[in-house]
Amino acid sequence: MKKNNPIGIFDSGVGGSSIWKEIHKLLPLEHTIYLADSKNAPYGNKTAEEITNLSIKNTEKLLALGAKIIVVACNTATTNAIATLRKNYDIPIIGIEPAIKPAALQTTAKSIGILATKGTLSSALFSKTTREFTKDINVVEIIGEGLVPLIEAGNLDGPEMVSLLKKHTKPMIAANVDYLVLGCSHYPYIIPQLKAILPDNVTIIDSGEAVARQTKTVLQSMDMLRDENTAPNLQFFTNAETDTLKFLLKNYSEKISVEKKEF
Numbered sequence: 056m057k058k059n060n061p062i063g064i065f066d067s068g069v070g071g072s073s074i075w076k077e078i079h080k081l082l083p084l085e086h087t088i089y090l091a092d093s094k095n096a097p098y099g100n101k102t103a104e105e106i107t108n109l110s111i112k113n114t115e116k117l118l119a120l121g122a123k124i125i126v127v128a129c130n131t132a133t134t135n136a137i138a139t140l141r142k143n144y145d146i147p148i149i150g151i152e153p154a155i156k157p158a159a160l161q162t163t164a165k166s167i168g169i170l171a172t173k174g175t176l177s178s179a180l181f182s183k184t185t186r187e188f189t190k191d192i193n194v195v196e197i198i199g200e201g202l203v204p205l206i207e208a209g210n211l212d213g214p215e216m217v218s219l220l221k222k223h224t225k226p227m228i229a230a231n232v233d234y235l236v237l238g239c240s241h242y243p244y245i246i247p248q249l250k251a252i253l254p255d256n257v258t259i260i261d262s263g264e265a266v267a268r269q270t271k272t273v274l275q276s277m278d279m280l281r282d283e284n285t286a287p288n289l290q291f292f293t294n295a296e297t298d299t300l301k302f303l304l305k306n307y308s309e310k311i312s313v314e315k316k317e318f
Contacts, residue, residue, distance in 0.1 A: 056123035056146065058279045061086035061288065062270065063122025065113035068096035068207045069293070069300050070241025071128025074151060077263035078126065079289070079307075081271055085281050086288045088120050089128075090318060093295035097203035098131040099172025099239070106174060110136035114144060116318045123279055126270055127151060130171060130238050130262075134178035147273045152184060153238035154260045159188040161258075162234050166193040168227035168257075171238025173198045181238075195230045197223050199239060206241045209299040212248055220245065224252055237261040244303065292316040 062085050064075055069091050079087065090113050092098075098106050110132045117125055124147045127133045127140070133150035140148050153175065158167045167189070175181050176196050185194060201219050210216055227235060235257055237243060243261045250259065274280050281287070289311040293300050297313045304311055 056121075056279070058123065059086070059281050059283055060121045060123040061088045061290075062124055062126065063088050063090075063117030063120065064126040064128050065090040065092065065110075065117060065132075066128040066240055067098035067109075067131065068093040068203065068241065068295075069303055070203065070206060070239060070244065072291070072300065072303050073243040073261070074126065074128035074240050074263050074266050077267035078270055081267040082274075082280070084284065084287055087290065088117060088122060089291045090116060091291065091293035091295070091300055092318070093207055093293050096207050097172060098129060099174040099198075099203065101174060103135045103178070106132055107136040107139050110140060111143070112318070114140055114148075118144070118146065122146070124149065124270065124274060126266060128240050128266070130240060131174035131178075134175050134180040137180075147277070149266060149270050149273065151240060151262050151266050153181065153236045154262050154265065155184050155236055156188045158234035158236045158260060159192055162192060164231050164233040165191060166195070166230050166232045167234040167236060168195045168197065168224070168230070168232040169236045169238050170197050170199050170223060170242060172203070175238050193230060195227045195232060197226060199223055199242065202245065203239065203241050206244055207295075207299060209302050211244055216245065216248060217252075220248055220252055224249065228254065233257055235259045286310070290314075292318065294318055
């Protein structure tokens with residue numbers, strides 16, 4: 056792979072664009088290609104085998120497009136498929152996991168909430184991480200049922216979204232959590248709505264910044280950072296409608312291209 060090739064990023068839909076934003080902020084000169092597999096969203100309700108097969112399909116597509124590194128911007132795909140991807144492909148692959156460790160280390164209430172998909176919460180990797188860092192901590196795990204389809208539709212703050220968030224956060228508020236870990240890359244888009252519902256003392260954390268830092272570290276260690284100084288190509292492909300992706304990326308509209316593509 057050449058150092059001026061793009062960073063490849065994929066997610067089960069539009070949510071991983073929250074990770075893309077962090078990567079682009081930290082590495083503004085890097086070319087990027089983002090795949091939104093919205094046709095198959097959400098991954099969280101699928102079997103481990105289905106998730107792995109979809110992750111292989113997306114990886115193959117990004118490699119065909121010349122990606123020099125691949126970021127799995129999906130918690131469900133990371134926790135279920137990353138071991139297989141790393142075994143099968145000779146390219147750096149960065150994953151995303153719920154930020155359980157920092158929440159567990161920083162909680163003073165000894166009570167944290169985790170909002171994630173069923174596919175993430177039921178994975179072996181998630182269970183191992185949780186066991187490792189939360190021995191003396193009360194952990195309230197909630198499946199964010201119904202959230203991804205609403206975000207995929209661009210419905211971030213309608214009554215249906217607010218109602219669902221109130222339902223999902225109720226057990227966390229009852230357990231006096233002081234940290235809420237977002238375990239799905241779609242969920243950063245609903246942080247304002249969560250903040251309006253949760254008590255002021257609850258800190259919300261996601262993994263986007265950590266993933267961006269890890270991507271930069273790996274590229275630096277391999278001497279693979281782009282060395283051209285021209286404007287980067289920022290390409291987004293979705294296999295469903297483009298409206299939601301364009302809406303979520305509206306602040307970048309001058310620089311990016313969003314296209315519908317079968318993959």
